[in-house]
Amino acid sequence: MRRHAILLGVTFAAAELKSPVSHPIKREYSLRDFARSARFEGLPYEQPAAFPIPTQNAARLFWWLHDSRGPAEAAHWARSAFRAYFTRGVALNDAAALKALAAASGLDADAAEAAWNQPEWKDRLKRANEQAIAAGVFGAPFFMVDGEPFWGNDRKPQIERVLVSGGF
Numbered sequence: 172m173r174r175h176a177i178l179l180g181v182t183f184a185a186a187e188l189k190s191p192v193s194h195p196i197k198r199e200y201s202l203r204d205f206a207r208s209a210r211f212e213g214l215p216y217e218q219p220a221a222f223p224i225p226t227q228n229a230a231r232l233f234w235w236l237h238d239s240r241g242p243a244e245a246a247h248w249a250r251s252a253f254r255a256y257f258t259r260g261v262a263l264n265d266a267a268a269l270k271a272l273a274a275a276s277g278l279d280a281d282a283a284e285a286a287w288n289q290p291e292w293k294d295r296l297k298r299a300n301e302q303a304i305a306a307g308v309f310g311a312p313f314f315m316v317d318g319e320p321f322w323g324n325d326r327k328p329q330i331e332r333v334l335v336s337g338g339f
Contacts, residue, residue: 174246176233178226179311181300186309190223208324215258224264226252227296228287232273234295235286251276 183190191197202218209216229252237245255261255272262268266284273283286292303313307320314321316333332339 173242174233174249175299175303176230176237176245176249176296177300177303177308177311178230178296179223180225182303182309185304188309192223209257215254217258217260219256219260221260221262221264224256224262226263227293228266228269229263230299231287231292231296232269232278232283234299235283235289235292236278238295248276248278 179190191201202222206216206218232252233245233249236248252263252272256263261272263272269287270280270284274280306315310322312322312324314326314330316330319333321330329339
């Protein structure tokens with residue numbers, strides 16, 4: 172499995188969509204569904220007070236780690252960042268909070284801050300967004316299995332069947 176950090180707002184815009192939580196009729200349902208889905212998966216979850224938030228700096232850190240230390244380090248960072256935001260409400264859009272989270276995750280906080288400000292990692296995230304859009308990504312989670320797209324957490328049983336039997 173390969174993870175890719177992207178900005179959902181960018182994919183929504185490319186697909187001429189808006190986040191479900193931006194529609195009053197869908198917001199309450201979506202927030203309830205996030206919590207229900209986390210409970211179903213046995214994951215801790217606390218709805219952050221501010222949602223959604225800009226996450227470009229956290230995503231740039233993902234690509235910095237991915238390309239300089241490897242996919243496993245990037246995946247560890249992604250889990251740490253998601254867990255911090257969705258269980259403790261850590262504001263990933265706040266530079267001081269993100270720097271503290273980087274340090275708590277075992278990263279050199281000053282190096283992390285330098286990385287998220289470097290044009291190289293800004294461009295890397297931009298390329299990842301462009302690649303996602305070119306691949307047809309318009310939301311999350313989004314999975315590609317042998318070129319076949321699957322969107323949504325509810326598609327996991329279909330993905331499992333494809334991986335086990337090669338298709339249906």
